[in-house]
Amino acid sequence: MLGLPAHVTACLFDLDGVLTQTARVHNAAWRATFDEFLRRRAAANDEPFTPFDPDEDYRRFVDGRPRYDGVRSFLSSRDIVLPEGSPDDPPEAETVHGLGNCKNVRLLQELRTHGVDAYPGSVRYLRAATDAGLRRAVVTASANGGEVVAASGLAELLEVRVDGLVARTEKLRGKPEPDTFLAGAERLGVAPGSAAVFEDALAGVAAGRAGDFGYVVGVDRVGQADALLAHGADIVVRDLAELIGNREPGA
Structure with missing residues (x-):
């Protein structure tokens, strides 16, 4: 159990503040x-x-x-x-x-x-998502996304990367518009309603809500849980490890 609704088959992770300690x-x-x-x-x-x-x-x-x-x-x-x-x-x-x-x-x-460190709880969650057969993409506004992913050792756990360079090339609007998350879902071959968005930024959870994604997980590293919920998160956790072993919402 990864704390996600049963219809979710893919995970779209923000990078800074969600997977890596670069915020x-x-x-x-x-x-x-x-x-x-x-x-x-x-x-x-x-x-x-x-x-x-x-x-x-x-x-x-x-x-x-x-x-x-x-x-x-x-x-x-x-x-x-x-x-x-x-x-x-x-x-x-x-x-x-x-x-x-x-x-x-x-x-x-x-x-x-x-260098850059990944959050241990996020590494655990990524491995659990991989073992569960969930599709996995990183979606970041950073033009340095590739460098950060490589430096953090997460490349083998992520299938797709949509970063600032991709957004510039494809003229995708940045968060709080949903364009980059939609591009991530498309690259994974899943509909937005079947994907969960994981975000620590207010603009990011707003993008997840604007794109009608299946679930929006707010990650609160700085004490802004109420604001994340107000901007569109379905649930807020302090660390992704909290979701491991959780029953799916509504079960």
């Missing part, structure tokens, strides 16, 4: 990037510096979103408008793409220096 690294990279920009802007405009909030700002504006969408979302919350620029902008450019590229440089430095 902290992403948060730190966003904070360093935005604070450097905000300090520079405050000094140039003779305004007070208000730093990026690694709790509220991270959860509301960047967690679970594609990188450049996260930049736009946070800047909009501060009534800041920057030129879009282009994906090739250097990390010091004061454009949406420049800030996003700066964040990515910081993230990759951290990953390559310290």
Whole structure:
């Protein structure tokens, strides 16, 4: 028993915060990037510096979103408008793409220096899902999804990966739109109603609900269970291991 309804035959897992312990690294990279920009802007405009909030700002504006969408979302919350620029902008450019590229440089430095760990409970769940014959995909907004999956040792347990590079190539809208999860289900050959979405981000559970998936599991690593339920989760757990051995919902 894996705590899923009987009609679910596939699992669509978010990566950061659900399978791997990279949410902290992403948060730190966003904070360093935005604070450097905000300090520079405050000094140039003779305004007070208000730093990026690694709790509220991270959860509301960047967690679970594609990188450049996260930049736009946070800047909009501060009534800041920057030129879009282009994906090739250097990390010091004061454009949406420049800030996003700066964040990515910081993230990759951290990953390559310290690596990335998978949550033990998530590894147990992935192995149990494999043994139970459930199909398995990872769906992440990160353009570094392949690198993170490989570094965490999870590649052999996942059949399909839909990441930020796939989304860009296929012009898939980011979460909270359901496009990437729908692409994951399609690649596994299952209907959305037969797939369960596993997400720790508010935008992610909203995407699961918007796509009419068969079940949405919220993973609460930071004490936001009520918000995950409000955004569309059917159930919230602190760790995927809690689902192992559980009876299916309604049984």
